[in-house]
Amino acid sequence: QVQFVESGGGLVQPGGSLRLSCAASTRDFRFYGMGWYRQAPGKQRELVAGVTSGGITNYADSVKGRFTISRDNAKNTVYLQMNSLKPEDTAVYFCNFRVASPGSWGQGTQVIVSS
Numbered sequence: 001q002v003q004f005v006e007s008g009g010g011l012v013q014p015g016g017s018l019r020l021s022c023a024a025s026t027r028d029f030r031f032y033g034m035g036w037y038r039q040a041p042g043k044q045r046e047l048v049a050g051v052t053s054g055g056i057t058n059y060a061d062s063v064k065g066r067f068t069i070s071r072d073n074a075k076n077t078v079y080l081q082m083n084s085l086k087p088e089d090t091a092v093y094f095c096n097f098r099v100a101s102p103g104s105w106g107q108g109t110q111v112i113v114s115s
Contacts, residue, residue, distance in 0.1 A: 001101065001103040001104050002024060002025055002026045002104050003024075003025040003104060003106065004023070004025070004094070004095050004096060004105075004106040005023045005025075006021070006022045006093060006107070007021050007023075007109055008020040009109030009111045009112075010112070011112045011114065012112070013113070014085060014087060014114075014115055015084060015085065016085050016113070017081070017083045017084075017085065018082045018085065018111060019079060019080070019081050019082070020080040020082065020095075020111075021077055021079055022034075022036070022078045022106075023075070023076060023077050024077070024078070024095075025076075027076070029073060030073035032053060032097050032098070033053055033097060033098030033099070034051050034098055035047050035048075035095065035096055035097065035098045035100065036048050036050075036069055036093060036094070036095050037093070037096060038089075038091035038094070038111075039091055039092050039108075040090060040091040041091075043091075045094070048060045048063050048080075049063065049067055049068075049069035049080060050069065050098045051069045051070065051078065052098070055071070057069050063082075063089075066082065066083050066084045066085075067080060067082050067083070068081040068083075069081075078095055082111070085111075085113045088113075089111060090111060090112050090113050092108040092109070092110050093109050093111055094106060094108040094109075
């Protein structure tokens with residue numbers, strides 16, 4: 001199973017920014033669409049941003065214009081730049097393939113947006 005390791009979360013004030021990183025344990029990374037997901041307390045995990053192998057991106061309406069997903073195929077890494085953070089962005093953030101592999105979920109990285 002491919003494994004993903006997320007990092008970069010933390011506590012940030014509303015309006016602040018964070019950059020999340022996710023390293024993948026596969027040399028075939030460049031062939032896969034990737035996604036960033038999040039799970040808030042008491043809620044289901046949701047896809048917030050995706051990027052195809054060709055670099056085409058898509059976003060959930062709730063983060064459009066504030067979050068940017070990008071990838072570095074040379075480093076087998078996908079990023080999520082999060083700006084203008086809101087308290088409702090508080091969640092554990094995960095990465096996975098754009099069509100998620102159930103056995104590949106990592107520990108995620110916690111993002112808390114609070115004053």
